[in-house]
Amino acid sequence: MFLLQPVLAADEMAARVDKIAQARVSSGAIPGLVLARISGQEQTVQGYGLVSNGKAAAHQPDASTVFEIGSVSKTFTALLLADMQVRGQLKLDDTVASLLPGYEIPQYQGRAISLLDLATQTSGLPRLPANLMPRQVDNPYADYTENNLRDFLRSYQLTRAPGSKYEYSNLGFGLLGHALSVRAGKSYSELLQERITTPLGMPDTGISLTAAMQARLATGHDGHGKPVANWDFTTLAGAGAVRSNAQDMLRYVRAHMQGATLNTPAGLQLVQQPQRPTGMPGLQIGLAWHVQAVRGQTLVWHNGMTGGYASFVGFTADGQRGVVVLANASVNVDDIGMAALLPAAPETEVSQAGQTSEARLSAQAMAEYVGHYQLAPGVSLNISAGPEGLLAQVTGQSQAPVFQRKKDEFFYKVVEASLHFERDAQGKIQSLSLHQDGRVMPAPRMSTTVPESVQRVAIQLPAEQLQAYTGSYTLAPGFKLQVTAEAGQLYVQATAQGRNPVFAQARDEFFYKGLDAQLSFQRQPDGKITGLVLHQNGRDLRGPRDAD
Structure with a gap:
């Protein structure tokens, strides 16, 4: 309350x-x-x-x-x-x-x-x-x-x-x-x-x-x-x-x-x-x-x-x-x-430098909070354990460290926002709420593990290699992925959706940040890209590359 x-x-x-x-x-x-x-x-x-x-x-x-x-x-x-x-x-x-x-x-x-x-x-x-x-x-x-x-x-x-x-x-x-x-x-x-x-x-x-x-x-x-x-x-x-x-x-x-x-x-x-x-x-x-x-x-x-x-x-x-x-x-x-x-929540008015504790959590303590939390349909907040403390990542955004203010309360330094974790009668974390700009956004805990996409490490591929993936791929009637390259970054736009960056983890293998989805491009022996596979929600959706 x-x-x-x-x-x-x-x-x-x-x-x-x-x-x-x-x-x-x-x-x-x-x-x-x-x-x-x-x-x-x-x-x-x-x-x-x-x-x-x-x-x-x-x-x-x-x-x-x-x-x-x-x-x-x-x-x-x-x-x-x-x-x-x-x-x-x-x-x-x-x-x-x-x-x-x-x-x-x-x-x-x-x-x-x-x-x-x-x-x-x-x-x-x-x-x-x-x-x-x-x-x-x-x-x-x-x-x-x-x-x-x-x-x-x-x-x-x-x-x-x-x-x-x-x-x-x-x-x-x-x-x-x-x-x-x-x-x-x-x-x-x-x-x-x-x-x-x-x-x-x-x-x-x-x-x-x-x-x-x-x-x-x-x-x-x-x-x-x-x-x-x-x-x-x-x-x-x-x-x-x-x-x-x-x-x-x-x-x-x-x-x-x-x-x-x-x-x-x-x-x-x-x-x-x-x-x-x-x-x-x-x-x-x-x-x-x-x-x-x-x-x-x-x-x-x-x-x-x-x-x-x-x-x-x-x-x-x-x-x-x-x-x-x-x-x-x-x-x-x-x-x-x-x-x-809404007026600002009191948490966001507290100075985030010098007035809050930043005690380092043990690996065992961090494990209590790690998991996948659902903020809204299609929007999740993933909490993972980093080398220096907890990391939080909202769908489509970069990871950011959060620091402990007191038990079950954490704050960001990069934005005025805080996380409040709630426990059940047995003391197990069951949900969190994100407090930002006067808004309180509850998020039930969906799992105690973080999607693999959050843990992946991006590598840099040469611009000429990225260009080879560009084109349109039809995954289903009425559903295409448009792949473009711009300034050394690959982008993917699904039909009637916004454009999102994807990141290479290996040649022909890309992942989204903040979304549990990956792309595998299909390559012929001569090196030509002929299609891709979208891996998401346990499904593999294949799409041939459309003719130019």
Whole structure:
């Protein structure tokens, strides 16, 4: 149980959030971002960095700068669902099949998928359809048609009952948006404009870019600062197609915080109500929105990311604080958003130099903490024993040493964060919580061993050898790995996912850091690379190299 600390003065909180945002842009991780905050009746908008990397004429983004908001679009789809429910046009427990009579929607032992299942990420449908085979890897949803969707649903078999387990699905929300569009007899874009953006006065929010929006569109960048293509959606628009700016999104957030009025969409309160558990302590899901209890405060939030943008939108359930973070790079900005919603945890305010003990642990003591901890779906924190003490590694990040403050409490020196381990009645470590930027993230212990990928040692291969691996590899229908080399580093990008570095441990053998996955490239006797094998979750997925 956590005690809610006294609320910091508004200017002190603002200074802390500003410092985090400034550091993210100054480090080069994100070319530019806009941070919009609501505190009581006041609201502020601050831009950082540039709207485009490396352009001499680029300027600082502001309240009118347009970004792709990615999966924050799902909250718009959920609001359309809630609006139609309140109007009596459908019910949350209606089946998807009832809205799409021409489709063959999969069932599990007679249990049909409901609209509520889709809206709470519990439908049992996979994250992406297997027949997503984009002509352009950097614009993966653009050519996915309604016929593609029909074909996939007709052939897919659910592995569990709908409603039984939380599992994030872009496909599920894309299907929900499409079903609502069919029921309304209008395109998703038209429905969005009629029910949400026009009533709320959001002229710069929509699917298609108007001329005015195009003129103010920030350039999207990947995680390494390289400009990338914008994403376009057709059939699956409800999953992530919306573009907007901070000015419009402030109106959107404030409407959720203050409730419905005569001119706002019905269902604003319904979307925020917790509907189902996620399986993670303190975290539930409403209609799209995540509802999280943190140190006595309830937060309502959603994040998003496309190939070149990232977003975070959230507010406190008491209606006192709200935040919008829009960035022009596919780099997570959740920490900035959370810092704007919560005062700093007391642990992060303690000086990490000179005021905390750094007693070296014995090998036996370190072994108590070693293991694999689950922070969120697809995100883990691995604790291993190093020569000088414990090492912590979050998925996709480098290892960092942590130092003991007292029994079961450790702190970082490289960032303002700490780890708190919890024991069961027998004294065995069963979970930990990561405290950072006012956010407490619980993580149950999944195993007492660390994935091999965390323990691997990288070697350097010559740039010309790395070039030999570049190309596209098809592992399954609609699922490819695009391998590129840049500045002596090999990168891999899976279909509809971000680009990640991989590291050589031997010729033709590579591994991800912070992710239990490896790649083995297949080489012919003449030296030509003809395919690869992805080793992950105990499976070996083979992919031939596509013809140039």
